Amino acid sequence: MTAITVTAPAKVNLYLHVTGRRADGYHLLESLVAFTDFGDGITATPSDRLTLTVDGPFADRIPTGPDNLILQAAQGLRDLCDIQAGAHIHLDKRLPVAAGIGGGSADAAATLTALCRLWQVDPDPARLDALALGLGADVPVCLRGQPAHMAGVGEEITLAPDLPDLAVLLVNPGVALSTPAVFKARNSGFSPPDRLPDRAFADRDGFLSGLAARGNDLMAAATRIAPVVGTVMKALDALGGCRLARMSGSGATCFALFDSSQVATQAAAVLAQDHPGWWCATGRFKKM
Ligand code: C5P
Numbered sequence: 001m002t003a004i005t006v007t008a009p010a011k012v013n014l015y016l017h018v019t020g021r022r023a024d025g026y027h028l029l030e031s032l033v034a035f036t037d038f039g040d041g042i043t044a045t046p047s048d049r050l051t052l053t054v055d056g057p058f059a060d061r062i063p064t065g066p067d068n069l070i071l072q073a074a075q076g077l078r079d080l081c082d083i084q085a086g087a088h089i090h091l092d093k094r095l096p097v098a099a100g101i102g103g104g105s106a107d108a109a110a111t112l113t114a115l116c117r118l119w120q121v122d123p124d125p126a127r128l129d130a131l132a133l134g135l136g137a138d139v140p141v142c143l144r145g146q147p148a149h150m151a152g153v154g155e156e157i158t159l160a161p162d163l164p165d166l167a168v169l170l171v172n173p174g175v176a177l178s179t180p181a182v183f184k185a186r187n188s189g190f191s192p193p194d195r196l197p198d199r200a201f202a203d204r205d206g207f208l209s210g211l212a213a214r215g216n217d218l219m220a221a222a223t224r225i226a227p228v229v230g231t232v233m234k235a236l237d238a239l240g241g242c243r244l245a246r247m248s249g250s251g252a253t254c255f256a257l258f259d260s261s262q263v264a265t266q267a268a269a270v271l272a273q274d275h276p277g278w279w280c281a282t283g284r285f286k287k288m
Pocket of ligand 1: 025026027028029135136137138152153154179180183
């Protein structure tokens, strides 16, 4: 068996409503999630032990000890499927960390996908989902890797229609935001779930006006902790051709949507000139 390589795409929360809070402190969410056609790279090769190496632009931010989500995912799958074999996993860390775009969750999900192929196992989907949810609330949706509505704390997933044709620009100002800290800093009430109906996916304008009526309930808290989020949002809103800009997840990454890749690329060039320290990436959303 040769190496298996899987992309761990960036997860974008097109809107995110916090609809309640469970007794254990986890928050109930309603979110439309989509994945970009770029991301981290996970490569799994056969080995008798479980090992991890990391390179890429954000490698220095990644702990490689046993608390790494990739190694936890690998060990969890090994236990679930009663596997004796190991694997060497290599992570090419191209996405910023603690950034609201999945990061560790996407890497964990991609690890599960890669190792199922490497070890040639096909676990029961409900048990695989339970393993994923134990690793993090976003891991089950990252396992799907396609447009989906997410509810509960992340365990209720309904696949959504493909998004209309749009280009996306992701921007991170280089500030890591802790998800628990952002949830804790939230001091507003709860929003209604207000799931975007399927008919809103039929055309670009209808989709964008549906998103415009929804927002990210974590943005005020994230901006209080990291005011630069407000600066990023202002810069995105001012870009020529920007149809809609929002923060993703618990931040600090924000995204802007454009009608075409050409306009998005031009906007990214303008932004890179004005803010050379910010991380920017453009692409499209993955389809079903
Ligand atoms: O599940 P994950 O490890 O990604 O979550 C990190 C933290 O974010 C949780 O410990 C919790 O404090 C907060 N969180 C939450 N509600 C969610 C997801 C995460 O309160 N639905």
